[in-house]
Amino acid sequence: MRGAVTYSQSNEESLYRKIRGAMALYGVTQADIADELGIRQNSVSYLMKNRALSARQLCQIADMFKLEVTLCDRQ
DSSP states (O other), X not given: OTTOOOHHHHHHHHHHHHHHHHHHHHTOOHHHHHXXXXXXXXXXXXXXXXXXXXHHHHHHHHHHTTOOOOOOOOO
């Protein structure tokens, strides 16, 4: 079905939306995340825009907000 959004796509969008929300809530900038990841700010911008963060990077960002990334069964 063309144009349909899969569960994985919806879940991915939710994850990136939550990261952006946490950034706003805690006043964390892309530059702050770049420092944590050891990359440049424009790289963070690219990775966020293209939803291309690695699992390791997602875990590092979650750690900045005292969160954890978990996998669980869908029921």
